[in-house]
Amino acid sequence: MIPGQALSTLVVEGDFLPPRNRRKQPLEDYELGGVALNDASQGLQVYEWRGRYVDGSVVLDVPGVVAPVTVLTVPGVTEFSFSFDQNMSPVVAYMLGDGSAHFYWFDSTIPGFTTLDLGSGVRSPRCSLDDKRAVSGVTSGASDVILTYLRDDALYFRAQRDRYATEYKLELPPAFANFNLSRWKLGQFGMGNGLRMLWQLVPDA
Numbered sequence: 001m002i003p004g005q006a007l008s009t010l011v012v013e014g015d016f017l018p019p020r021n022r023r024k025q026p027l028e029d030y031e032l033g034g035v036a037l038n039d040a041s042q043g044l045q046v047y048e049w050r051g052r053y054v055d056g057s058v059v060l061d062v063p064g065v066v067a068p069v070t071v072l073t074v075p076g077v078t079e080f081s082f083s084f085d086q087n088m089s090p091v092v093a094y095m096l097g098d099g100s101a102h103f104y105w106f107d108s109t110i111p112g113f114t115t116l117d118l119g120s121g122v123r124s125p126r127c128s129l130d131d132k133r134a135v136s137g138v139t140s141g142a143s144d145v146i147l148t149y150l151r152d153d154a155l156y157f158r159a160q161r162d163r164y165a166t167e168y169k170l171e172l173p174p175a176f177a178n179f180n181l182s183r184w185k186l187g188q189f190g191m192g193n194g195l196r197m198l199w200q201l202v203p204d205a
Helices: none
Strands: 028-033 047-054 057-062 066-073 077-084 090-096 101-107 112-117 122-129 145-151 154-159 168-170 184-191 197-203
Touching: 028 077, 047 077, 057 077, 057 090, 066 090, 090 122, 090 145, 101 122, 101 145, 145 184
Parallel strands: 077 122, 122 184
Antiparallel strands: 028 047, 047 057, 057 066, 077 090, 090 101, 101 112, 122 145, 145 154, 154 168, 184 197
């Protein structure tokens, strides 16, 4: 979870933990996960999973270990990010060619997968389970899938514990007081080697 629904007031530099240390590609992503989809019996730090958008579908696999599995079929995806919840159910944040942003996740109250429309103006949707270590609370409720994105000149997030219903605006640290986010997009997002969540900003060419 993000303490106090706020960023640190101090800028803490760090590197993304593997496999999020890879350069983010629009239609390819990597995330740490368990032995199989819907199987968290061995924890969530077993394999580096690969996600690709192939022929209109988001496909996940572990090359040479877990065969490709189609988790979401939707035409017109221009970029996506994926992660897993505490039960190894996939979550996918994606943009469509019409400029709309969406989030696909497992809602235990249905129970089943559902898609959340993130509203107009959203760009660079990213998602990640914040802390995958068992010792930190994956099984005790302390961890969260975090959905984050940009809209206009601001950074926002939603949390799994709220069922993604509440949008929180993240104020930038004082060092970025005059930083115009409308000129940037999100690259990678996830846990860093200092055990803090990191957001990477890249120029919006």
